[in-house]
Amino acid sequence: MLRFFRTDAAFSVPEFYETLEAEGYFYAIRLRSNAVVRGKIAPLLKCPVGQLSRKVKRLY
Secondary structure (H helix, E strand, C coil), X not given: CCEEEXXXXXXXXXXXXXXXXXXXXXXXXXXXCCHHHHHHHHHHCCCCCCCCCCCCCCCC
16 A cells, blocks of 8 residues: 655655655655755756745745
């Protein structure tokens, strides 16, 4: 049986990921934006950094 877990940034701590993985869950946790994340996703953005779209986009 596949088990999935989805939550927001309030649960974005490594210990929580480890617990989910140990229990066999697949998970998606929305992270807050920060300089490191923005730098890593910059090539994937359609708009130049600093000119963010007003539309929220979520991909799962």
